[in-house]
Amino acid sequence: MLDTRLWPGSLTEYAEQLLTLAEVLFADPRHFFRSYSATEISRMMTTTTGSRTPA
Numbered sequence: 001m002l003d004t005r006l007w008p009g010s011l012t013e014y015a016e017q018l019l020t021l022a023e024v025l026f027a028d029p030r031h032f033f034r035s036y037s038a039t040e041i042s043r044m045m046t047t048t049t050g051s052r053t054p055a
Contacts, residue, residue, distance in 0.1 A: 017045045 007014045021044055025031045036044075 021045050 004011055004014050021041070024044070
């Protein structure tokens with residue numbers, strides 16, 4: 001998960017997926033009381049829907 005070269009797609013797409021995931025996790029405090037494995041975070045990054053809109 002730390003080696004971005006292993007992720008499919010471009011580095012920009014990886015960063016967008018990571019930011020979208022962060023928005024999902026920060027949206028609900030219950031996420032802070034759960035331990036997520038790298039596999040689960042990877043799954044969440046590839047299945048999180050929606051796109052970020054520039055501010």
